[in-house]
Amino acid sequence: MAVLGVLGGSGLYDIDGLEDRRAVAVESPWGEVSDEIVTGRLGGLDVAFLPRHGRGHRLAPGGIDYRANIDALKRLGVTDILSLSACGSFREELAPGTFVLVDQFIDRTFAREKSFFGNGLVAHVSMAEPVCGRLGDLVVQAAGALGLALHRGGTYLAMEGPQFSSRAESELYRSWGCDVIGMTNMPEAKLAREAEICYATVAMVTDYDCWHDDHGAVEVATIVEVLNRNADAGRALVKAVAPLLAAERPAACHKGCDHALDHALITAPAARDKGLAAKLDAVAGRVLSPRES
Numbered sequence: 001m002a003v004l005g006v007l008g009g010s011g012l013y014d015i016d017g018l019e020d021r022r023a024v025a026v027e028s029p030w031g032e033v034s035d036e037i038v039t040g041r042l043g044g045l046d047v048a049f050l051p052r053h054g055r056g057h058r059l060a061p062g063g064i065d066y067r068a069n070i071d072a073l074k075r076l077g078v079t080d081i082l083s084l085s086a087c088g089s090f091r092e093e094l095a096p097g098t099f100v101l102v103d104q105f106i107d108r109t110f111a112r113e114k115s116f117f118g119n120g121l122v123a124h125v126s127m128a129e130p131v132c133g134r135l136g137d138l139v140v141q142a143a144g145a146l147g148l149a150l151h152r153g154g155t156y157l158a159m160e161g162p163q164f165s166s167r168a169e170s171e172l173y174r175s176w177g178c179d180v181i182g183m184t185n186m187p188e189a190k191l192a193r194e195a196e197i198c199y200a201t202v203a204m205v206t207d208y209d210c211w212h213d214d215h216g217a218v219e220v221a222t223i224v225e226v227l228n229r230n231a232d233a234g235r236a237l238v239k240a241v242a243p244l245l246a247a248e249r250p251a252a253c254h255k256g257c258d259h260a261l262d263h264a265l266i267t268a269p270a271a272r273d274k275g276l277a278a279k280l281d282a283v284a285g286r287v288l289s290p291r292e293s
């Protein structure tokens with residue numbers, strides 16, 4: 001059965017409309033989860049909501065333990081993650097208020113743990129298609145039903161932050177063909193893939209970063225104002241996706257996200273680090289022998 005994980009970004013620290021709502025403190029061997037995870041039922045589907053910066057926005061983008069968050073969602077049985085994120089725009093037509101269903105990433109973060117695997121248990125998953133097309137289809141359908149304009153496709157530049165970009169960086173990323181910029185979707189999407197969880201992100205444009213001659217530098221106050229105007233639409237989108245996923249999900253993901261580890265492990269079983277294998281019980285238990293995890 002499907003369980004929808006929702007990662008709320010800046011301005012989205014809770015969701016409403018959950019039946020049988022509870023807050024669960026999930027322990028992860030990877031570190032501190034950003035906050036308690038709120039579980040419940042929405043449109044006939046089990047849902048788990050986690051604000052990635054924690055309630056009150058305590059955590060900086062580089063201070064989030066992305067591995068603990070993804071591991072904790074996996075432990076709750078999450079099969080699909082919908083990420084809702086604020087972002088800056090590199091394109092005139094992606095004006096503040098626009099929702100973008102991102103389909104590619106460029107990862108420019110450099111000070112974060114990016115993999116569950118490593119020395120003693122090496123794995124290489126494909127990130128050629130970093131988001132789940134099936135979950136994306138459901139998001140498009142849900143947005144259509146709500147009459148919400150959603151731009152399908154776009155490349156998200158993940159920067160380290162926490163400072164916003166310089167104008168030269170902004171121009172560089174534009175010249176690379178990037179569409180939007182944010183600080184959190186990497187390594188989140190990579191880790192979701194390693195954990196065999198379908199991942200899709202709806203990036204809500206809050207500003208034009210700093211390249212646009214008619215707009216000044218990015219300011220948190222402006223971002224928060226735009227976010228507050230869009231948070232309800234983001235929550236409505238989650239509510240509309242849930243029943244669609246409930247109907248779709250008894251079947252396995254035909255894009256293969258839920259089998260991402262099938263051919264990824266390269267360390268010989270005899271050479272594997274037992275401690276690391278034990279930590280991977282939730283993320284990779286499916287492909288590790290019962291004695292390993």
Ligand SMILES: CSC[C@H]1O[C@H](OP(=O)(O)O)[C@H](O)[C@@H]1O
Nearest residue numbers: 009010061085086182183184223
């Ligand atoms: C508050 S502006 C910068 C902040 O907002 C975005 O966060 P999220 O992706 O969690 O919505 C951006 O990535 C930065 O972390």
Ligand SMILES: Nc1ncnc2[nH]cnc12
Nearest residue numbers: 086087088181182183209
């Ligand atoms: N311009 C921007 N750069 C990085 N992260 C952002 N989040 C919202 N706007 C942003």
